[in-house]
Amino acid sequence: MWEYSDKVREHFFQPRNSGPLEDANGIGDVGSIQCGDALRLMLKVEPETDIILDAHFQTFGCGSAIASSSALTEMVKGKTLDEALKISNQDIADFLDGLPPEKMHCSVMGREALQAAIANYRGEVWSDDHEEGALICKCFAIDAVMIEDVVTANNLNTVEEVTFYTKAGGGCASCHEGIEEILAKVKASRPGMGETSPPAACPATPEAPKPPAKKLSIVEKIKKIEEVLESVRPMLQRDHGDVELADVQGKKIYVHLKGACSGCMMEAATLGGIQQKMIEALGELVQVLPSSHMPVEA
Amino acid sequence: MEPIYLDNNATTRCDPAVVEAMLPFFTEHFGNASSIHAFGSEVGKALKKARGQVQALLGAEHDSEIIFTSCGTESDSTAILSALKAQPERNTVITTVVEHPAILTLCDWLEKEGYIVHKLKVDKKGRIDIDEYKSLLNDRVAIVSVMWANNETGTIFPVEQMAELASAKGIMFHTDAVQAVGKIPIDLKNTKIDMLSLSGHKLHAPKGIGVLYLRRGCRFRPLLRGGHQERGRRAGTENSASIVGLGVACELAMQHMAEENTTVKALRDRLEKGLLSQITHCFPTGDVSNRLPNTCNIAFEYIEGEAILLLLNKMGIAGSSGSACTSGSLEPSHVMRAMGIPYTAAHGTIRFSLSRYNTEAEVDRVIEAVPPIIAQLRKLSPYWTDKGPAASPEAAFAPTYA
Ligand SMILES: Cc1ncc(COP(=O)(O)O)c(C=O)c1O
Ligand code: FES
Secondary structure, eight states, rough: OOOHHHHHHHHHSSSSSOOTTTTTTTEEEETTTTTTTEEEEEEEEETTTEEEOOOOOOESSOOHHHHHHHHHHHHHHHHHHHHTTTOOOHHHHHTTTOOOOHHHHHHHHHHHHEEEHHHHHTTOOOOOOOOOEEEEEEETTTTHHHHHHHHHHHTSSSSHHHHHEEEEEEEESSSSHHHHHHHHHHHSSSSOOOOOOOOOOOSSSSOOOOOSSOOOOOHHHHHHHHHHHHHHHHHHHHHTTEEEEEEETTEEEEEEETTTTTTSSSHHHHHHHHHHHHHHHSSSSOOOEGGGOOOOOO | OOOOOOOOTTTOOOOOOHHHHHHTTTTTTTTTTTTTSHHHHHHHHHHHHHHHHHHHHTSSSSSGGGGSOOOOOHHHHHHHHHHHOOTOOOEEEEEETTTTTTHHHHHHHHHHTTTTEEEOOOOOTTOOOOOHHOOOOOOOOEEEEEBBBOOOBBHHHHHHHHHHHHHTOOOOEEEEETTTTBBBBGGGGGGGOOOEEEEEGGGTTTTSOEEEETTTTOOOOOOOOOSOOOTTTSOOOHHHHHHHHHHHHHHHHHHHHHHHHHHHHHHHHHHHHHHHHSSSSSOSSOTTTBBBBTTEEEEETSSSSHHHHHHHHHOOOOOOOOOHHTTTSSOOOOOHHOOOOOOOHHEEEEEEEETTTOHHHHHHHHHHHHHHHHHHHHHHHHHHTTEEOOOHHHOOOOOOOO
């Protein structure tokens, strides 16, 4: 059986706010019977204040789908619509003290139901903008659609590169076959990449883009480094981690990895991904190292 | 409250007599059967005895036709890969859409490797079409692999007849009998079955021990090469304790075969009738009149299986489900989909699989526990109203991105 937190169990065994809501004025129906999860969220909104006075749900789904729905109704009550819309799927999962990776889609469904119900209240039509694919990497909860998008957008060719960009494949390795299939599929669909495709550049050492004509000043360089770190931060924060610049010494960039990232088996892959981005941004070969590797001052 | 175990198709409890027989093979009889000295020959004798016990349960002609493996999955892989390796001029495998992943995942991979795989379809009751099967038999087929009984529904396939048909065309026939062995009588010497897989943990022997039956004269290539164990057909030092345990389990299965098909069957029928008579909008799946005596699989409409299992578990009752959620995939059980069970029912299928250890009191407790659980979950379901299923469930609840 899944490793459900006590909070998930509690919300499943004693769901809050279940069943129809008589005078609901915002209803969101999302999910798919095919996947075995479907949720109707019913809101009672006070028109003068936009405050959610009451929320109920009906759910067809597994333990965590029911628990996520129950949690969501508790979370939105008393909030204004704009406040409620700030709730992310990670917030729902956090409220439940976490969900197994295979079950994160239950929290996504909760957030979508909320968007749909609010749109319904406002007389708008909500359309689903995210497509969920089959779960490929269980270690990091990465699905096929996400991998395919990243592979296409960044022209990736190897499993290692996919790991740098998405983390998928950086754990137990059982998903490598699946990732290779996606790579092959994307490759086959690339225009002009038929039988006559030129041999791919050695993927392990991605070609550094042409260095900028003028050498960067140290200030410009640090600025660029900060920009890169800023861009990867959301991904790390999603996993409750963070990164900060510690020092730059020549071609060595030292960073503090914090929270869930530090010491996790993904540390090396995370640094590798950051390093690749640094190389691209700076136009020169640099090394990204954890701050623990900083030479001790004599 | 004593827990009630109704998930015997997943795995079974070791019979105490099995455990007792095994224990000395961890202590005084720790020898390697291949050794010349007394430590080894003790073990060698025990393995021979166990081989004979397995042979008897399967009705095999020779004890050398029994190859010990590490599990049902290994036996399945060995059989199919051997047939392809031994007959390079043949590139086709025939199987069914409802096989266990031990066969299906392997076949999907073989397809990617360039082999041709025909999967026989099933009808609403999970039965295959013999005419379709006949039409596929030709000299490109290396092996037919069809399960004897289905693990989810218990539906029994006519493997003896299918083996005759294959044999008449000179095609090898393998059956995954992991669920059938010990539950229904098998007499291999009077069939044309060339290979058969079984797994110890489904018949009260330990996990991690299996058998591949290989008919004498059938062409073979080993999966694991190395030492001369199992006559070189499966290298690796024998798992002697488990083999001894499996031998005892096979002997016990012979003794209990009649009980399985009378007492256990009666308990299963009592459970099924009890549930169907009390709960609306549910139905048994599979070929109800032709299935294993211990298995019943009921689809409860408009609710999801994992939720049912969690509530059952809270009552101390163990079953299993074909819902997508319990498998970690996005689709419900491939067996239910193959039979055309609609999604609103496929996600709510629950399998109860009994054993000779279950009692009437247990069955009665389950009959009492299930209806309130179903009612409780239906109350939460958007496909359900106070009066029963929403008039037209699909229309009453048509979510975005359905
Ligand atoms: C029909 C069938 N085949 C194969 C297996 C796999 O057996 P094992 O777990 O011994 O590898 C099972 C067990 O779940 C099964 O039910
Ligand atoms: S499943 Fe992807 S690394 Fe483990």
